[in-house]
Amino acid sequence: MFIVNYIKDVFTALKSLAIGLRRTLFYFTHHNEIITEQYPDNRATLRLADRFKGEVVMPHDANNEHRCTGCTACELACPNGTIKVVTKFDITPEGKKKKAIDKLVYHLELCTMCNLCITACPSDAIKMAQTFEHSVYDRSQFTKVLNNEGSKIMEGVE
Amino acid sequence: MVEELGSNTEGDLIINVGPQHPATHGVLHLVITLNGETIKKVEPHLGYIHRSIEKMCESLTYRQFIYVTSRMDYLSSHINNHACALIVEKGMQIEVPPRAQVIRVLMDELTRIASHELWWGAMAMDLGAFTPFFHAFREREAINEIMEETCGARLTMNYMVPGGVLEDLHPDFQRKVKEFITLYKRKIAEYDDMVTGNIIFQNRMKGVGVISAADAISYGCSGPTLRGCGVSCDIRKIYPYELYDKIEFDEVLETAGDSFARYMVRIREMNQSIRIIEQLIDNIPEGDVQAKTKAVLKLPKGEFYQRVETARGEFGIFIVSEGGTNPYRIKFRSPGFSNLSALDHMARGSKIGDLVAMMGTLDLVIPDIDR
Ligand code: SF4
Ligand code: SF4
Numbered sequence: 001m002f003i004v005n006y007i008k009d010v011f012t013a014l015k016s017l018a019i020g021l022r023r024t025l026f027y028f029t030h031h032n033e034i035i036t037e038q039y040p041d042n043r044a045t046l047r048l049a050d051r052f053k054g055e056v057v058m059p060h061d062a063n064n065e066h067r068c069t070g071c072t073a074c075e076l077a078c079p080n081g082t083i084k085v086v087t088k089f090d091i092t093p094e095g096k097k098k099k100a101i102d103k104l105v106y107h108l109e110l111c112t113m114c115n116l117c118i119t120a121c122p123s124d125a126i127k128m129a130q131t132f133e134h135s136v137y138d139r140s141q142f143t144k145v146l147n148n149e150g151s152k153i154m155e156g157v158e
Numbered sequence: 159m160v161e162e163l164g165s166n167t168e169g170d171l172i173i174n175v176g177p178q179h180p181a182t183h184g185v186l187h188l189v190i191t192l193n194g195e196t197i198k199k200v201e202p203h204l205g206y207i208h209r210s211i212e213k214m215c216e217s218l219t220y221r222q223f224i225y226v227t228s229r230m231d232y233l234s235s236h237i238n239n240h241a242c243a244l245i246v247e248k249g250m251q252i253e254v255p256p257r258a259q260v261i262r263v264l265m266d267e268l269t270r271i272a273s274h275e276l277w278w279g280a281m282a283m284d285l286g287a288f289t290p291f292f293h294a295f296r297e298r299e300a301i302n303e304i305m306e307e308t309c310g311a312r313l314t315m316n317y318m319v320p321g322g323v324l325e326d327l328h329p330d331f332q333r334k335v336k337e338f339i340t341l342y343k344r345k346i347a348e349y350d351d352m353v354t355g356n357i358i359f360q361n362r363m364k365g366v367g368v369i370s371a372a373d374a375i376s377y378g379c380s381g382p383t384l385r386g387c388g389v390s391c392d393i394r395k396i397y398p399y400e401l402y403d404k405i406e407f408d409e410v411l412e413t414a415g416d417s418f419a420r421y422m423v424r425i426r427e428m429n430q431s432i433r434i435i436e437q438l439i440d441n442i443p444e445g446d447v448q449a450k451t452k453a454v455l456k457l458p459k460g461e462f463y464q465r466v467e468t469a470r471g472e473f474g475i476f477i478v479s480e481g482g483t484n485p486y487r488i489k490f491r492s493p494g495f496s497n498l499s500a501l502d503h504m505a506r507g508s509k510i511g512d513l514v515a516m517m518g519t520l521d522l523v524i525p526d527i528d529r
Binding site for chain 2: 013023051052077079114119
């Protein structure tokens with residue numbers, strides 16, 4: 001009896017292995033089932049989802065103007081101290097002092113892409129960019145100033 | 159180390175598995191006492207990825223602390239976030255719009271499937287089968303793509319916020335989820351062909367790592383680990399939150415208490431998750447996705463507890479509030495920690511080769527154990 005069971009076991013075992021191998025053979029012959037992304041060869045055509053949270057950026061228009069008022073709401077909302085708003089005082093044509101940003105310093109290495117700063121910003125001055133290749137040679141390159149050199153606030157944004 | 163363990167008899171061998179070991183899926187360190195090939199004791203050593211998350215949360219506001227919990231059990235990050243959102247809503251009596259509730263449940267179940275897929279692949283890989291890993295990742299990738307489109311991230315979504323969800327669903331969401339369901343149903347048979355029915359796999363799982371229901375309860379196990387012993391413990395059934403009391407689904411139970419039972423619970427749970435998604439995907443009500451909340455959230459003075467069912471078991475948050483903008487004390491109850499503590503009991507007396515199989519069926523995520 002033992003021998004019969006033993007042989008039975010061997011046959012069920014072989015059968016289960018064959019069933020598994022059938023799958024392997026199926027993929028071996030069906031190339032269109034393969035879904036591998038050929039990164040980095042497909043970099044030119046690779047597009048990430050529109051909402052992908054890759055990095056905080058500040059969009060500027062053609063006149064090098066942004067929408068940031070320097071209210072520091074983003075700085076307060078950030079859980080990691082990633083954003084530092086450095087403000088200055090502009091003198092308006094009427095001779096009044098007006099608060100504006102000097103620099104919006106962003107530490108990419110501290111950012112967790114949680115989106116809280118974007119939600120907190122009352123004037124939609126910052127948004128998430130779809131970048132993802134963030135490696136650099138030196139850590140200091142992670143510290144970015146989001147507003148462009150010589151940029152100023154758009155007309156009408158309060 | 160040798161002195162510390164004390165009671166070893168002559169001839170015992172002490173080996174370290176981890177913290178850098180491919181089978182521990184992270185920085186888990188096990189000190190194993192062996193007698194020949196037989197395990198006498200397994201001692202997990204934690205602390206390699208301790209980030210002091212509970213303490214960190216105490217200095218963050220109720221909006222900010224949610225994102226930290228995505229970094230605990232990163233495979234169930236939606237469900238962790240969900241628990242945080244629920245506890246804040248409970249404390250402040252915020253009414254969540256129906257659309258947001260449905261979205262949340264959909265996301266939770268997609269996360270559960272993605273997590274079980276990853277577990278299935280990793281589990282098979284632990285036992286030496288490399289191909290299933292890629293098959294599992296193919297299905298998981300489809301879910302990740304859905305997440306990426308709607309939530310903007312693949313792993314740490316931070317999509318649930320107090321009062322609802324961050325953004326409305328992506329217009330493609332429904333279509334993609336339906337596509338995924340079709341893909342899943344087409345491919346799930348492969349899982350049985352390749353792994354479940356495989357004779358080598360079955361021989362290595364059946365009767366290995368047995369734990370009785372009483373022991374599992376006393377170790378505080380939850381989730382598939384406890385359901386594999388036949389104990390009903392699905393938080394979605396016993397303490398329903400969100401919509402779970404209105405949805406039809408079965409709690410999956412197996413009775414053997416061995417590795418194979420835990421394996422089958424997870425496989426069958428994926429089918430239940432699909433069932434939940436199928437019920438909801440065509441019935442997403444219109445409306446807001448976020449309730450109006452105050453800019454600054456303050457929980458009233460008191461103690462709050464909220465539990466949810468993650469892919470690994472019961473996840474609980476306990477908050478003591480002094481009425482301020484951040485918690486006075488916060489405590490997480492993570493399923494992985496309790497499940498890991500049962501490993502010693504399971505492994506004693508079995509062979510070292512089976513240890514990896516047992517660890518695989520516990521579905522350990524180290525940052526969840528070690529916060
Ligand atoms: S995404 Fe989050 S972590 Fe990053 S800067 Fe904004 S608030 Fe800070
Ligand atoms: S980016 Fe927005 S929130 Fe931050 S300082 Fe500028 S206007 Fe305020």
